[in-house]
Amino acid sequence: MTRTGPNRLVSLMVDNLIWLFVISAFIAFSLLSDRFLSPYNLGNILLRSAAFGMLVLSQAYTFITGNFDLSVESSLGLTAMFAALMLVTSEAGGWGWQLNPILVIALMLVLGGAIGLFNGVLITKVGVNNLLVTIAMLFVLRGATYGISPGTSISFFPKEFTWLGGGTLARVVTDNGNFVLSVAGIFVILAFLVGHIHTRYTQFGRNMYAVGADADAARAAGINVDRVVIIVYIIAGVCAAFAGLLQAGRLNAATPTMGANLIFAVHGAAIIGGMSIYGGRGNIIGAFGGVLLWSILDTGLNIMGVSPFWIDVSRGLLLLFAVLLDALRVRYQHNVQVRMSLADTTIGLEDKAHGDG
Amino acid sequence: MQTLDRHHLLEFLSRHFIWVVLIATVLVFGLTIDGYLRISNITNILITGSVLGVMVIGQALCLMARKLDLSAEGTVSLVAVTAAWLMLPYRETDLAQAGGLGIELDPLIVIPLILLLGTVIGFVNGFMIMKLNMNFFIVTLAMQLVLRGLALAISSGAIMPGTPAAFNWLGGGRVAGIPVSVIATIGLYAVFGFVMSRMQFGRKVYAVGANEDAARASGFNPARTVILVYMVSGFLAALAGWMLLGRLEASVPNLGVGITLNVVAAAVIGGVSLKGGEGSIIGAFAGVLFLAMVNNALNLMNVDPLWVNAVRGLIILVALVIDAQKSRYRGRAGPAEPKVKTGAEPNQKAALS
Numbered sequence: 270m271t272r273t274g275p276n277r278l279v280s281l282m283v284d285n286l287i288w289l290f291v292i293s294a295f296i297a298f299s300l301l302s303d304r305f306l307s308p309y310n311l312g313n314i315l316l317r318s319a320a321f322g323m324l325v326l327s328q329a330y331t332f333i334t335g336n337f338d339l340s341v342e343s344s345l346g347l348t349a350m351f352a353a354l355m356l357v358t359s360e361a362g363g364w365g366w367q368l369n370p371i372l373v374i375a376l377m378l379v380l381g382g383a384i385g386l387f388n389g390v391l392i393t394k395v396g397v398n399n400l401l402v403t404i405a406m407l408f409v410l411r412g413a414t415y416g417i418s419p420g421t422s423i424s425f426f427p428k429e430f431t432w433l434g435g436g437t438l439a440r441v442v443t444d445n446g447n448f449v450l451s452v453a454g455i456f457v458i459l460a461f462l463v464g465h466i467h468t469r470y471t472q473f474g475r476n477m478y479a480v481g482a483d484a485d486a487a488r489a490a491g492i493n494v495d496r497v498v499i500i501v502y503i504i505a506g507v508c509a510a511f512a513g514l515l516q517a518g519r520l521n522a523a524t525p526t527m528g529a530n531l532i533f534a535v536h537g538a539a540i541i542g543g544m545s546i547y548g549g550r551g552n553i554i555g556a557f558g559g560v561l562l563w564s565i566l567d568t569g570l571n572i573m574g575v576s577p578f579w580i581d582v583s584r585g586l587l588l589l590f591a592v593l594l595d596a597l598r599v600r601y602q603h604n605v606q607v608r609m610s611l612a613d614t615t616i617g618l619e620d621k622a623h624g625d626g
Numbered sequence: 627m628q629t630l631d632r633h634h635l636l637e638f639l640s641r642h643f644i645w646v647v648l649i650a651t652v653l654v655f656g657l658t659i660d661g662y663l664r665i666s667n668i669t670n671i672l673i674t675g676s677v678l679g680v681m682v683i684g685q686a687l688c689l690m691a692r693k694l695d696l697s698a699e700g701t702v703s704l705v706a707v708t709a710a711w712l713m714l715p716y717r718e719t720d721l722a723q724a725g726g727l728g729i730e731l732d733p734l735i736v737i738p739l740i741l742l743l744g745t746v747i748g749f750v751n752g753f754m755i756m757k758l759n760m761n762f763f764i765v766t767l768a769m770q771l772v773l774r775g776l777a778l779a780i781s782s783g784a785i786m787p788g789t790p791a792a793f794n795w796l797g798g799g800r801v802a803g804i805p806v807s808v809i810a811t812i813g814l815y816a817v818f819g820f821v822m823s824r825m826q827f828g829r830k831v832y833a834v835g836a837n838e839d840a841a842r843a844s845g846f847n848p849a850r851t852v853i854l855v856y857m858v859s860g861f862l863a864a865l866a867g868w869m870l871l872g873r874l875e876a877s878v879p880n881l882g883v884g885i886t887l888n889v890v891a892a893a894v895i896g897g898v899s900l901k902g903g904e905g906s907i908i909g910a911f912a913g914v915l916f917l918a919m920v921n922n923a924l925n926l927m928n929v930d931p932l933w934v935n936a937v938r939g940l941i942i943l944v945a946l947v948i949d950a951q952k953s954r955y956r957g958r959a960g961p962a963e964p965k966v967k968t969g970a971e972p973n974q975k976a977a978l979s
Contacts, residue, residue, distance in 0.1 A: 339887070391943075391946075391947065395947055395950050396950040397946045397947060397950040398894060398900070398946070398950075400890070400894065400900055401891060401894050401895070401942075401946050402943070402946065404887050404890065404891050404942075405891070405939045405940075405942040405943040405946060406939065406943070407887065407939070408935045408936065408938055408939030408942070409935070409936050409939030409940055409943065410936075410939075411935050411936075411939075412932075412933055412934065412935030412936025412937065412938070412939060413933075413936045415932040415933070415935065415936075416930070416932050416933045416936055418932075420932065530883070530884065533696060533767050533770070536763065536767070537763075537764055537767050537768070540761060540763055540764050541764060546763055576779070577778075578775055578778040578779040578782075578783065579775060579779060580775070581771045581772070581774055581775030581778070582771070582772050582775035582776055582779070583775075584768075584771050584775075585767075585768040585769065585770070585771030585772035585773075585775065586768070586772060588764060588767070588768035588771070589754070589760075589764075589765065589768045589769075589772075591764075592760045592761050592764045592765060592768070593754075593758060593760055595760070595761065596758055596759040596760045596761070599759060600759060
């Protein structure tokens with residue numbers, strides 16, 4: 270036992286490496302800049318990661334089943350633009366319907382889900398490669414966003430519509446500025462919690478992991494693989510629509526370029542949070558760690574006044590450093606595994622007696 | 627006997643399905659669009675397809691080795707900006723334009739330098755992925771961010787116009803009326819088609835992509851092969867950057883942004899699988915031609931610029947749905963092809979194509 274004690278601590282750290290990154294990035298920026306720890310900025314980190322977080326959640330779902338959905342960044346843009354056109358007057362560039370905001374939100378989510386359903390059916394029933402379908406849809410949906418837009422941004426939405434993305438739950442006044450507890454921040458945390466419970470503790474979630482690990486084996490075990498994949502794409506589409514709602518609500522505007530070129534950053538955050546693009550690995554909570562890390566880096570570098578040109582460079586370098594540590598983790602875990610399987614054989618008789626206790 | 631022949635014909639068609647799609651596309655566009663088959667327009671298709679084509683070779687190699695290179699578009703921008711920066715005379719940066727470093731290097735020095743730069747970037751990618759066991763997706767994504775950031779920092783985000791004529795030869799020059807970029811691209815496809823189907827390096831790439839552990843067990847070093855693949859990808863991205871800069875005669879800060887999606891789409895439409903170990907260079911070439919033709923047709927049809935992306939996406943989608951019927955047919959034909967994948971299968975395919 271004396272020997273496994275410190276090992277267990279190391280294992281715990283190694284298993285939750287993403288949180289180690291999050292905490293170290295947090296501490297590092299707190300030391301580097303005195304404004305990073307200001308109440309205002311802490312509230313801002315969560316708020317700014319909300320829409321991005323919903324996209325990462327959508328990818329976490331598809332990644333678990335071993336699929337991609339690159340179209341979510343365009344779904345974000347299209348659903349937001351679609352909602353904006355239904356909300357505002359024709360003088361403001363909309364269709365002049367001025368529908369009830371609650372109805373508009375419902376329609377947005379339905380549109381997102383329908384896009385997901387379309388992707389899922391093409392992938393499973395028609396048999397088109399998932400990456401290609403969603404790349405094509407990325408073009409189609411972005412094009413449609415430009416097509417239906419009046420060519421400019423649309424702004425000033427009703428309060429009910431912007432509440433989720435831009436509303437505040439609580440405001441704490443301090444000497445250092447105000448801490449704002451945003452609705453969006455709480456929403457994204459809840460969404461990830463629900464996602465975690467759904468993928469971890471339900472039959473459907475276990476089926477998702479089974480499909481991602483080996484679709485043929487899952488099919489042989491009686492899982493309806495097509496159904497699982499289609500539902501996952503619908504969930505991804507709805508998440509993307511939520512991302513559109515959060516983003517449009519926060520900015521109180523919808524532009525045709527909203528969400529463009531986000532997808533690889535989204536994938537980066539999910540993978541650094543422990544997800545694998547080959548499926549069956551990682552968990553939703555880890556992906557949330559990826560979201561936090563990404564937005565801490567974002568706000569931290571911004572607050573330190575790093576020039577926008579160099580932000581990308583430093584973001585890339587930090588990402589590389591994180592993957593290097595991750596690679597070392599995999600190597601460490603591999604070594605531990607080898608040691609354990611050696612201990613299980615007769616070679617390591619002594620260790621086995623102590624270890625299994 | 628007759629059914630057997632029919633089976634063979636269908637088998638042949640499904641194996642080379644992308645070419646069927648390509649011919650159908652030529653016919654449809656040729657009949658419906660005025661001037662589509664004019665020589666000048668065909669040349670135009672080939673010129674615009676050449677940069678994409680060069681990048682697709684590198685990406686196809688990476689895909690065959692079951693990897694991806696997201697950094698290639700970053701290499702294109704960094705290489706183009708660096709080349710312009712080294713060659714152009716100094717001037718104060720104003721809102722619209724930036725000048726060079728002021729050393730006005732000769733293109734004959736700059737060209738090898740940027741090709742070397744691309745290769746080194748590829749080596750760094752490959753080294754981190756294979757020797758340090760880092761995830762290839764994030765490594766190349768991070769590299770893309772780094773390279774693009776460097777390109778923006780060097781150019782201060784401004785345009786650098788006026789590259790020398792000797793440099794522009796590859797992208798804008800002509801030999802006997804045929805654009806140099808087209809000749810170079812076709813030459814590269816011939817070389818890499820040969821390398822990947824006939825030479826040991828090609829067979830090693832397929833083997834690594836099909837099963838890295840099996841490749842290691844069979845006695846060669848996958849790390850070496852993959853690092854080489856990334857070096858080739860970096861070199862070709864640099865070449866594409868040179869070509870693009872030569873055609874535009876000015877380095878633009880957001881050069882190549884978003885081209886990766888087109889590159890991957892072209893390769894996969896051409897039959898290169900993301901799952902590694904499959905596809906051929908000649909198939910990838912067909913994928914490039916298909917995308918270039920669609921882009922050109924959209925220009926000629928005067929599609930509302932706001933809708934161009936949507937229409938292009940739809941056309942790609944339709945092609946994919948048709949293409950999927952092919953694999954479905956082959957899936958049903960079952961016994962004609964071994965269902966169980968072996969390490970040897972990709973090699974046989976390579977030898978056949």
